[in-house]
Amino acid sequence: MVTDGGESGDSTQTAPTAQTFEWVGAWSERRARLSPEKTGLVDATSGRAFTYRELDARANQTARLLRTHDVADGGRVATLSRNRPELVDCFFATGKTGGVLAPLSHRLAPPELATMLSTVDPELLVVESPFVDLARDVLGHDDCSVTADVEVLVVADSSDDGSHPDDWSRYDDELPDDDSPVHRADVSLSDPHLFLHTGGSTGVPKETVVTHQSIVWNSFNTVTAWGLRPEDTTPMVFPMFHTGGWNVLTVPLFHVGGTVVVAREFDASAVLRSIAEYDASVLVGVPAVLRTMCRHDDWAETDLSSLRFVKSGGGPCRQAVMEAWWERDVDLSQGYGLTECGPNNFAMPEGSFQEKADSVGVPAMHVDARIVDDDGPVPQGEVGELELAGFHAADGYWQAPAESEETFGDGWVSTGDLARLDDDGYYYIVGRTKNMYVSGGENVYPAEVESVVSTHPKVEEVVVVGVPDEQWGQVGKAVVEGDESLTLDELRDFLDGKLARFKVPKRLAFVDEMPTSGPSKLDREAVEAAFGES
Structure with missing residues (x-):
């Protein structure tokens, strides 16, 4: 209780509850009001540019579309798409409706996506035309619990004249013409706005709940x-x-x-x-x-x-x-x-x-x-x-x-x-923490070793993994993308004086190209699985 401070000294008022602000989720309309004619988004693939006024109008159209599919007040829209304006429209529109945008990686395999889509359990799935077959495989997978009658909309560039399944509508055909302001949901900072999945280098990626506050x-x-x-x-x-x-x-x-x-x-x-x-x-x-x-x-x-x-x-x-x-x-x-x-x-x-x-x-x-x-x-x-x-x-x-x-x-x-x-x-x-290994009782951090190894002129990229060793327990193996004429003795000579001896790799292997996961990140787990046994 808080004392009012009036003359009688006995008036009290309760502390205010968590407030919902009108600006929460109002990204496009607030920015359109401040800089309506400023270009906010350019689609380099199509050559189109959109002012903030146009982005807000598109968000109003999209909000109406999402509401018809119950993507409001916590309802979810999942997407399977590359970077394109419609994803920005969905971000702004879910802010207006109180819905959640859950973009999924089109680089993942159907079993992974089937589990992730089941976790998201969306009211609507938006699929870019190149991934129609992938989406079909995901929805038909044994691990996918999303009902077969989930609404699916196909989004495509104007130049894409490819066909789409008869039971899936085109996104543009469903988009309302009305771009006037919409009634916005009562959204608080603690409400979720994005489900973003982790990198997934170990197991199926988890869906991280990113709130408006975040x-x-x-x-x-x-x-x-x-x-x-x-x-x-x-x-x-x-x-x-x-x-x-x-x-x-x-x-x-x-x-x-x-x-x-x-x-x-x-x-x-x-x-x-x-x-x-x-x-x-x-x-x-x-x-x-x-x-x-x-x-x-x-x-x-x-x-x-x-x-x-x-x-x-x-x-x-x-x-x-x-x-x-x-x-x-x-x-x-x-x-x-x-x-x-x-x-x-x-x-x-x-x-x-x-x-x-x-x-x-x-x-x-x-x-x-x-x-x-x-x-x-x-x-x-x-x-x-x-x-x-x-x-x-x-x-x-x-x-x-x-x-x-x-x-x-x-x-x-x-x-x-x-x-x-x-x-x-x-x-x-x-x-x-999971990449560190212990050699002869000493902790070795691969990133430190890789930083020095990568400066060798014959090394394009390197991942160092710990492998079993009878004498030291574990030693480092340098897996190198680069000139395969590099020898272990040559690498050791190069590292002499630059690293402590227990950090210098004792094994050497080569790959034509480093495996990647997520957004072009080195997939250390794949390297370790291939080279970490000996």
Whole structure:
């Protein structure tokens, strides 16, 4: 109870309950009011551009469509699609209806998707035309419990004249013409807005419940940490079934009134062209994407002068890749995030991106971070598991209480990543808890070894795994993509003095191309399964 403070001194009032704000979920209409004629989205594949006024009108149409299929007040729409404007329409529209957008990866196999679709249990499934057969296989799979009569809409480009199943309608045919303002649902910050699945490198991916609060606070962190501006433009190279496709830059740029350029496929040449064509000022990608770009034939001739900064995320970025961007006068630094928290958690203070190149920076404005072991926080400089906390954290995993308790249970998000903190307050990611191995009683963190091995001129990419050894218990095996004339003795000589002897790999293997999972991330589990026995 709170004393009113009136003359009698005995008047009281109850504390206010959690308030629902009219702006929650009102992304497109609020931005359309602020900058109606500003281009918010460009579809590079079709060549179409959309102002924020047009995006809000499309969101109103889509909201009416979703409501006819009960995607409101917690109802869910699942999508199986590449990056395209209709996904942005669904994001804005679910904000208006109180529905949930659950994008699924078209790169997964039918058994995985069947289980995931059953978990989501959507009222509506939107399928891009190239994935019609995949969707059929998923819906018909024994592990899919979604009813056969679930509504399915097929979305396609205007140039796509391919047929679709007779019992599935085309998305455009169902879309109402009425684009006038719609009545919005009573949505609170604690309500879910996105179901985003984890990378799925071990087992079937879990659906992470990302609330309106998570999205808003991650956007605050990104805008304040990276200094995003209304004039910023980005080519979006993350897929929109991944948290990177939404929360790394798309939603934060919509927040400030910037411009996002999407395309159906990632093509290094096309992205390089788009930097100059659209005066792109910010770019965020996984290391494999940034490496592909700087090794493309068009790299040297591409004008990169419009870029204010580039961020690498989704794994350690090799020194050679960072140097290639630095040589073009581009400020490239590493970031860190995960579906369960953020994904934007750290910022690189001005002027330190090269000096602290191996670091992910310092915690962003509204992020708490700590490094712990089983006994609690570890002393500064020691390695432990990174934990994060803040309003940008997700709410848990959908229909997975045990896993939710393990990851989110004590108010800190357990990342599963090993990290250390230096004397200046910068955080360094040294590997995954499950990837660390013990050699002769010493902990070895593969990321540290890989960082040095990757600087050998014959190494394009490397993954180090621990393998059984009779003498030392475990030793490192370097699995290399590169020049297969490299010998183990040559590699050992190169690493002499650069790494402690117990960290130097004792085995060597080669692959033609590294396997990937998720948005072009190295699939360490696949490498370990293939090479980790001996």
